[in-house]
Amino acid sequence: MATTILHVxxxxxxxxxxxxxxxxxxxxxxxxxxxxxxxxxRDLVAAPLGHLSGTTLQGWGAADIAALAPEARAEAELSEALLAEFLAADTLVIGAPMYNFSIPSQLKAWIDRVVRAGRTFRYGDKGPVGLATGKRAIVASSRGGAYSGDAGRQALDHQEAYLRTVLGFVGIADVAVVRAEGLAMGEAARAAALAAAARDIAGLAPAAA
Ligand SMILES: Cc1cc2nc3c(=O)[nH]c(=O)nc-3n(C[C@H](O)[C@H](O)[C@H](O)COP(=O)(O)O)c2cc1C
Incomplete structure (x- = not known):
């Protein structure tokens, strides 16, 4: 079957x-x-997801989605659609700006719906087990400042580090980061950052046919 890419x-x-x-x-x-x-x-701005609500969580727990009240049913169906495309993907390409040292809430709302107990991870007697194995993720990281230098600056990064953690948690260990950082540090720095990212893209391993 043809390889499937999920572009977020x-x-x-x-x-x-x-x-x-x-x-x-x-x-x-x-x-x-x-x-x-x-x-x-999956464009999380063109089709925004709300914060998780009591209704969302109620929908996840339902044995029969079709029997839910309309609002909970719509939430549950949306979560199912997001999970289905996440699970169908062989390669995830995730656009992730750094916002206040972390990620935009648009992206967090998506993560909150695809990282699901019993669906993409479970707890075993030795701890968590990722269920979304066999995938590759490529994170497109954009940042106004620069964080990939010394350990002090790296410690401020809760964006790439968080994404590696949460992707690893669901079983995705193959995570590549294409990074453009220092984008707000002047024209020359921005041009250099985008050129470095372009080199990273040229060096990516091809997707399976
Ligand atoms: C609300 C907001 C918060 C931001 N927080 C940070 C930050 O903590 N660190 C940083 O280096 N850049 C920060 N930036 C700059 C963005 O990371 C930078 O503009 C990046 O290019 C945004 O990605 P985009 O161009 O794909 O929208 C922030 C930008 C916005 C709008």
Whole structure:
């Protein structure tokens, strides 16, 4: 079967977004190497997800979604659709700006719906077990400042570090980061950051055909 790529974006900046530019370039590079690839799209700004609510959690616990009240049913069906595309993907391409040392709440709302007990992880007698194995993730990381230098600066990164943690938690150990950082540190720094990210993209391993 053709490989499936899930293309996720979370920046609200549209054409001006660095992470959107990177995810588009990553997906284009993957497609060039695997022309038969199926690409699923999840734009978390064009179709925003709300915070988890009591209704959302009620829907997750339901034995029969069809029997739920309309609002809970819609929430449960949305969660199921998000899980289905997450599980169908062989490669995740995730646009992730750094917002206040972490990730935008748009992206967090998605993570909160795809990291699900019994669906993408479970607890065994030795601790958590990831169930979404066999996938590869490519994170397009954009940052105004720079954090990949010394340990002191790296300690401020709760964006890439968090994404590696949560992806690993569901069983995805193959995580590559395409990083554009220092984007707000002047024109030269921005150009250098985007050039470095372009080199990273050129060096990505191709998707399976
Ligand atoms: C609300 C907000 C919070 C931000 N917080 C940080 C931050 O903590 N550290 C940082 O280096 N850049 C921060 N930035 C800058 C963004 O990471 C940078 O503009 C990046 O390019 C955003 O990704 P995008 O271009 O794909 O939207 C922040 C930007 C916004 C709008």
């Amino acid at each position: 974006d979370s920046s609200p900046l549209g054409e001006a977004s660095a992470s959107r530019r990177l995810t588009a370039d990553i997906v284009a590079a993957l497609r060039a190497a695997a022309p038969g690839a199926r690409v699923l799209r």
